[in-house]
Amino acid sequence: MAAALELRCWGGDWGLPSVHSESLVVLAYSKFSGAKLTVCPIDWTWKTITASVPELLCGDAVVQEPAQILHFLRKQRFNADYELTARQGADTMAYIALLEEKLRPALLHTFWVDAENYSNLTRPWFASRSPFPLNFVVPSRQASAALSRILVTKGEAPLHRISEVEGKIYSDAKECLNLLSYRLGKTKYFFGNSPSSLDAFVFGFLAPLFKATLPSSTLQSHLKQLDNLTHFCDNILAVYFSAQNPSLPPPVQETMDANLQKLTQLVNKESNLIEKMDDNLRGSPQHKTHRAESRARVSTVTD
Amino acid sequence: MSLAAEAFVSQIAAAEPWPENATLYQPLKEDQILLSDCASSLAVQAYLRMCGLPVQVVCRANAEYMSPSGKIPFIHVGNQVVSELGPIVQFTKAKGHSLSDGLDDVQRAEMKAYMELVNNMLLTAELFIQWCDDATAAEISRPRYSSPYSWPLNNILAYQKQWEVRRKMNAIGWGGKTLEQVYEDVSQCCQALSQRLGTQPYFFSKQPTELDALVFGHLFTIITTRLTSGELAERIKGFSNLLSFCRRIEQTYFEDKSSST
Numbered sequence A: 001m002a003a004a005l006e007l008r009c010w011g012g013d014w015g016l017p018s019v020h021s022e023s024l025v026v027l028a029y030s031k032f033s034g035a036k037l038t039v040c041p042i043d044w045t046w047k048t049i050t051a052s053v054p055e056l057l058c059g060d061a062v063v064q065e066p067a068q069i070l071h072f073l074r075k076q077r078f079n080a081d082y083e084l085t086a087r088q089g090a091d092t093m094a095y096i097a098l099l100e101e102k103l104r105p106a107l108l109h110t111f112w113v114d115a116e117n118y119s120n121l122t123r124p125w126f127a128s129r130s131p132f133p134l135n136f137v138v139p140s141r142q143a144s145a146a147l148s149r150i151l152v153t154k155g156e157a158p159l160h161r162i163s164e165v166e167g168k169i170y171s172d173a174k175e176c177l178n179l180l181s182y183r184l185g186k187t188k189y190f191f192g193n194s195p196s197s198l199d200a201f202v203f204g205f206l207a208p209l210f211k212a213t214l215p216s217s218t219l220q221s222h223l224k225q226l227d228n229l230t231h232f233c234d235n236i237l238a239v240y241f242s243a244q245n246p247s248l249p250p251p252v253q254e255t256m257d258a259n260l261q262k263l264t265q266l267v268n269k270e271s272n273l274i275e276k277m278d279d280n281l282r283g284s285p286q287h288k289t290h291r292a293e294s295r296a297r298v299s300t301v302t303d
Numbered sequence B: 001m002s003l004a005a006e007a008f009v010s011q012i013a014a015a016e017p018w019p020e021n022a023t024l025y026q027p028l029k030e031d032q033i034l035l036s037d038c039a040s041s042l043a044v045q046a047y048l049r050m051c052g053l054p055v056q057v058v059c060r061a062n063a064e065y066m067s068p069s070g071k072i073p074f075i076h077v078g079n080q081v082v083s084e085l086g087p088i089v090q091f092t093k094a095k096g097h098s099l100s101d102g103l104d105d106v107q108r109a110e111m112k113a114y115m116e117l118v119n120n121m122l123l124t125a126e127l128f129i130q131w132c133d134d135a136t137a138a139e140i141s142r143p144r145y146s147s148p149y150s151w152p153l154n155n156i157l158a159y160q161k162q163w164e165v166r167r168k169m170n171a172i173g174w175g176g177k178t179l180e181q182v183y184e185d186v187s188q189c190c191q192a193l194s195q196r197l198g199t200q201p202y203f204f205s206k207q208p209t210e211l212d213a214l215v216f217g218h219l220f221t222i223i224t225t226r227l228t229s230g231e232l233a234e235r236i237k238g239f240s241n242l243l244s245f246c247r248r249i250e251q252t253y254f255e256d257k258s259s260s261t
Helices: A021-033 A066-075 A086-113 A115-128 A138-154 A162-184 A197-211 A218-225 A227-240 A249-283 A285-302 B003-015 B035-051 B085-094 B105-132 B134-145 B153-171 B179-197 B210-224 B231-237 B240-253 B255-260
Strands: A005-009 A037-041 A055-058 A061-064 B023-026 B056-059 B074-077 B080-083
Touching (some): A005 A021, A021 A037, A021 A227, A055 A066, A066 A197, A086 A138, A086 A162, A086 A218, A086 B179, A138 A162, A138 B153, A162 A218, A162 A227, A197 A218, A197 A227, A218 A227, B023 B035, B035 B085, B035 B105, B035 B210, B035 B240, B074 B085, B085 B210, B105 B134, B105 B153, B105 B179, B179 B231, B179 B240, B210 B240, B231 B240, B240 B255
Parallel strands (some): A005 A037, B023 B056
Antiparallel strands (some): A005 A055, A055 A061, B023 B074, B074 B080
């Protein structure tokens, strides 16, 4: 815990701290668990081709892969899953597996294989963030890695061509998004009121898809229709990644709002009670005779 | 299959009831079949038995090549051929038999997530142990896989399959893992399954679903198969509720089979 934690990742754009899904997962988890990371974007350095991103450096230890990094952070006592039950921990593993199997191929395809998106958005972005002469090499390398991954994992015979695999992976991804939406329901985070590692993974996968300005994407429009998932992403961005980076005020504001709500409820209740008492009084027999008397008195006066 | 073709096939499937002569094809049981294929095949058999659909198991040496997707097992029903558990579940659903109808949306999401967990972890681990561990590959997998064929075809096919599986492991990031790490991943996966199962008879309380069939297929096969090292089986036997789960399903659905042996 004494050694400083340094994270190497791709830089940010489109309102996100990083455009790379796996780096976003680690960044989100570090915010949730309160770990202080110094973020070193590898943009414009030769690390764009040498480093495997994301990478966590802590003293002498070098950890790669989001799952390993999260495990390392947990061992350093930065644990956002502290309050989860054993069953919720099991659910976390299952949902992460679902994301990896069903959503990741479609995301890779949307960003790296789809010709329009790749040439208009992804390649210019990554090329502009790589130093010369790597800007010719880095994007195409990543694109071919993405394509081979999709074909090797999903393109079993007879689906050898990418066009046949496309239909399947996009329908799987849409189903996965629907399943996530059902699971999230109306709650703020997947397990109660505080975010956990599952929220970090879902955020990391969904946020680039949500925020990137993709020229053509049916998957993005499908995601935008699922309101609870888009609110989930916006909420995490607003609470944990806003410009001033406040980590304490939001809880305070929440308690203030809660107190205000309670006060208003009490006042309303009291005024309701008063009204009821008023009605009861008006309806009571004593009051009626009193009014009859006063009416009688008035009529005698007017006579 | 493309989406339109799939929709077309399910339309046709819905038209006919389940015939008596449905067959399930898998590689030769004694000599050829490997751990991962055996697990998948047992999962499908368990699922069909849970649905109450009769199916005959036929062993063929070239089952892998007959399958439309190259994966084992596949079923031949009427004039259609469907392979792998996912499409088979959809196919039986089109015919009106489904185990997961009683689940609500959140439970169905959980079920699919856990099925992906099993596929992602257990199946990948089985493939890794079979083909990426040199000892197992040389002693068990290659000889068994190529046993129906004569030289030099057996060498060529075995090495081709090994190369394919290793390529896939590299693509998904398992290429650099050691055997210990894989055993550890399997333990974690089983722990997650064990915690999800708890003390219930099946994963979604009283009725079995396709998740139960899948988990049974994999766990039962791992426990009852002899590999070069028994560590994998030992790790699974450490979870008593999973063991009793497997025994329960075996007794309920495979009783006639085990009593005849």
